[in-house]
Amino acid sequence: MINSIAWKNIWRNKLRSLVVIAAVTFGILAAVFSAALMNGMVERRLRSAIELETSHIQIHNPKYLENKDLYYFINNADSLVAEIKKMPEIKSASKRLKIMAMANTSSSGTGVMVNGIVPEKEKLVTGIYNKILDSSGTYFDGVKNNPVVIGQKLAEKLKIKVKSKVILTIQATDGTMVSGAFKVAGIFETSNSMFDELNIFARFSDLARLTSFDINNAHEIAILLNDTKLSDDFALKISRQFSTLDTMTWKEIQPDLGMTVEFLNIMLYFSLIIILLALGFGIVNTMLMVVLERVKELGILMAIGMNKARIFKMIMLETIYLSLTGGIAGLIFGIVLIQIFQYSGIDVSAYGEGFSDIGYDAIIYPSIGWDFYLGTVLLVILTGIIASIYPARKALKLNPAEAVRTEI
Amino acid sequence: MKVIEINGIEKTYDEKTVPVHAVNGIDLSFEQGEFVAIVGPSGSGKTTLLNIIGGLDKPNSGEIIISGTNIGALSSSKMIDFRLNNIGFVFQAYNLIPVLTAKENIEFIMDLQGRSKVEKDSRSLELLKSVGLNDRANSRPNKLSGGQQQRVAVARALASKPKFILADEPTANLDSKSTETLLEIMEKLNKEENITFIFSTHDARVVKKARRVITVEDGKVVSDEKC
Numbered sequence: 338m339i340n341s342i343a344w345k346n347i348w349r350n351k352l353r354s355l356v357v358i359a360a361v362t363f364g365i366l367a368a369v370f371s372a373a374l375m376n377g378m379v380e381r382r383l384r385s386a387i388e389l390e391t392s393h394i395q396i397h398n399p400k401y402l403e404n405k406d407l408y409y410f411i412n413n414a415d416s417l418v419a420e421i422k423k424m425p426e427i428k429s430a431s432k433r434l435k436i437m438a439m440a441n442t443s444s445s446g447t448g449v450m451v452n453g454i455v456p457e458k459e460k461l462v463t464g465i466y467n468k469i470l471d472s473s474g475t476y477f478d479g480v481k482n483n484p485v486v487i488g489q490k491l492a493e494k495l496k497i498k499v500k501s502k503v504i505l506t507i508q509a510t511d512g513t514m515v516s517g518a519f520k521v522a523g524i525f526e527t528s529n530s531m532f533d534e535l536n537i538f539a540r541f542s543d544l545a546r547l548t549s550f551d552i553n554n555a556h557e558i559a560i561l562l563n564d565t566k567l568s569d570d571f572a573l574k575i576s577r578q579f580s581t582l583d584t585m586t587w588k589e590i591q592p593d594l595g596m597t598v599e600f601l602n603i604m605l606y607f608s609l610i611i612i613l614l615a616l617g618f619g620i621v622n623t624m625l626m627v628v629l630e631r632v633k634e635l636g637i638l639m640a641i642g643m644n645k646a647r648i649f650k651m652i653m654l655e656t657i658y659l660s661l662t663g664g665i666a667g668l669i670f671g672i673v674l675i676q677i678f679q680y681s682g683i684d685v686s687a688y689g690e691g692f693s694d695i696g697y698d699a700i701i702y703p704s705i706g707w708d709f710y711l712g713t714v715l716l717v718i719l720t721g722i723i724a725s726i727y728p729a730r731k732a733l734k735l736n737p738a739e740a741v742r743t744e745i
Numbered sequence: 746m747k748v749i750e751i752n753g754i755e756k757t758y759d760e761k762t763v764p765v766h767a768v769n770g771i772d773l774s775f776e777q778g779e780f781v782a783i784v785g786p787s788g789s790g791k792t793t794l795l796n797i798i799g800g801l802d803k804p805n806s807g808e809i810i811i812s813g814t815n816i817g818a819l820s821s822s823k824m825i826d827f828r829l830n831n832i833g834f835v836f837q838a839y840n841l842i843p844v845l846t847a848k849e850n851i852e853f854i855m856d857l858q859g860r861s862k863v864e865k866d867s868r869s870l871e872l873l874k875s876v877g878l879n880d881r882a883n884s885r886p887n888k889l890s891g892g893q894q895q896r897v898a899v900a901r902a903l904a905s906k907p908k909f910i911l912a913d914e915p916t917a918n919l920d921s922k923s924t925e926t927l928l929e930i931m932e933k934l935n936k937e938e939n940i941t942f943i944f945s946t947h948d949a950r951v952v953k954k955a956r957r958v959i960t961v962e963d964g965k966v967v968s969d970e971k972c
């Protein structure tokens with residue numbers, strides 16, 4: 338019965354309650370939607386980084402990480418890849434010959450990272466083939482000899498187009514500098530312009546021939562798992578099994594991204610908590626007014642035998658219901674808004690020139706997990722509980738004899 | 746059977762500045778089934794006395810024994826439970842919880858006592874009938890007249906099966922017709938169920954119905970007559 342009294346009490350002063358509920362609604366809406374924007378941005382960045390750049394796990398010769406030298410390779414990479422591919426967690430794996438090089442064209446030159454890959458196998462691990470721009474060639478087709486696929490930013494820098502020639506100069510296994518002429522088969526663009534500016538993809542066999550590299554070896558093995566969540570455990574398993582090699586997860590390969598993901602939850606809840614704190618003061622104020630208005634009534638309730646715990650419960654429930662009504666309304670509006678923009682996205686390119694410079698898409702697709710909604714509900718309830726303490730204590734301090742004497 | 750016994754009750758307000766001796770040495774005792782009016786001029790201490798008997802206020806000195814329990818010894822939270830199970834209250838006005846219907850108001854006090862749903866339902870209907878409001882069971886207080894609200898308050902006071910009912914000027918806000926109806930109901934309940942009523946009043950017509958009239962002046966009992 339105390340439950341229903343608490344709920345009905347909210348509607349005694351409709352206007353005042355609705356003002357509080359509206360404030361909570363907008364506050365929660367703002368908090369949820371901004372969290373979804375932030376989360377959607379990071380999620381998308383994470384997905385594209387894993388899909389296009391890092392994969393889930395990479396294996397190297399430990400020395401290669403210190404010095405990206407041609408000599409520091411993984412022996413018998415092919416059999417290693419074959420072994421890894423048998424593991425149940427695996428979606429796919431590929432080997433790469435990965436080496437720093439100078440790229441030169443007739444008008445320009447720059448340092449690049451050359452990724453020697455087996456195109457058909459690499460397609461199963463990285464999605465670069467999906468990122469070839471319209472009318473900017475294909476993924477290794479259309480050019481017979483020494484095709485390369487390069488990033489859009491790099492193409493701009495080198496002032497080259499599809500079918501243009503580019504000279505790659507690399508230090509060969511015998512220490513001499515070797516050069517080869519390559520032809521642009523396709524130009525790709527990811528949302529990370531830093532990546533696009535650095536990377537060239539060439540065929541493993543072409544590079545091996547040029548540098549006299551044994552085709553059984555490789556510098557890098559990239560692994561794609563069935564689920565990102567498996568990364569840490571699987572990396573541990575691999576590093577135990579192949580202890581002479583270095584195993585890294587995407588978090589270690591891109592520590593900034595790893596940090597962002599780790600701190601994401603704190604960031605998501607941060608604005609929510611700040612908003613709830615501000616709303617909490619408003620709720621306390623409202624409930625103090627409620628207690629003040631009902632001094633006589635509270636006095637009568639105490640007189641007829643409603644004990645302190647019940648009075649406390651009644652006021653606490655009223656506060657929780659008040660907060661929760663707004664909280665749930667805010668959540669519903671937030672979810673609707675997120676659903677609306679989830680697929681179409683919000684184009685922020687007009688405001689955020691720099692987004693792609695740090696690897697983020699200029700279109701944000703808001704998304705957030707159900708656990709955040711649940712967390713929001715719990716925090717709203719907690720706010721109600723905390724906000725009710727002071728007003729409820731005020732009510733408990735009333736002396737029933739004096740309270741019932743009060744004129745209203 | 747003695748339900749209430751008070752000895753040497755004193756209550757002084759504002760002891761620091763000008764002390765007001767609201768109750769200044771009162772001894773009284775009440776038997777089961779009495780129908781008592783407490784009268785006296787305004788400020789004579791009627792409300793203070795009733796509040797002390799009902800355990801809403803503590804006297805500065807003296808003892809109150811209700812059915813053998815010295816309520817002065819009870820902690821304030823024990824006192825609330827004691828009130829719930831032993832004393833019925835009717836105040837001058839605004840007795841009822843505004844968001845509950847007449848029936849729910851009566852059920853509420855039984856709910857506090859932890860009575861079963863069936864018992865709450867049947868007893869509240871029975872009580873509504875005995876105060877002549879069975880047709881208004883689902884009305885909220887603001888849809889009831891002042892007299893009807895007071896009748897519901899009496900029904901609620903009875904619902905907890907108290908040892909006695911204290912009513913501080915229960916008719917003060919009522920017109921003469923409603924006053925008469927309320928008094929008739931109280932009298933009937935007093936006779937039929939042998940429930941003890943102690944009420945304060947300024948109204949001569951109410952006083953006439955009482956079978957014992959205690960007159961208070963300046964915090965002292967100046968007469969105590971049975972009629």
Ligand SMILES: Nc1ncnc2c1ncn2[C@@H]1O[C@H](COP(=O)(O)OP(=O)(O)OP(=O)(O)O)[C@@H](O)[C@H]1O
Pocket residue numbers: 739758759765766767785786787788789790791792793794
């Ligand atoms: N909380 C208080 N603080 C100070 N004085 C008080 C307080 N309550 C009552 N008094 C004083 O105590 C005296 C007795 O008051 P009380 O309300 O008991 O009188 P009453 O007989 O009920 O009067 P009325 O017929 O007007 O209701 C009065 O002088 C009153 O001013």
Ligand SMILES: [Mg+2]
Pocket residue numbers: 791792793913
């Ligand atoms: Mg009075």
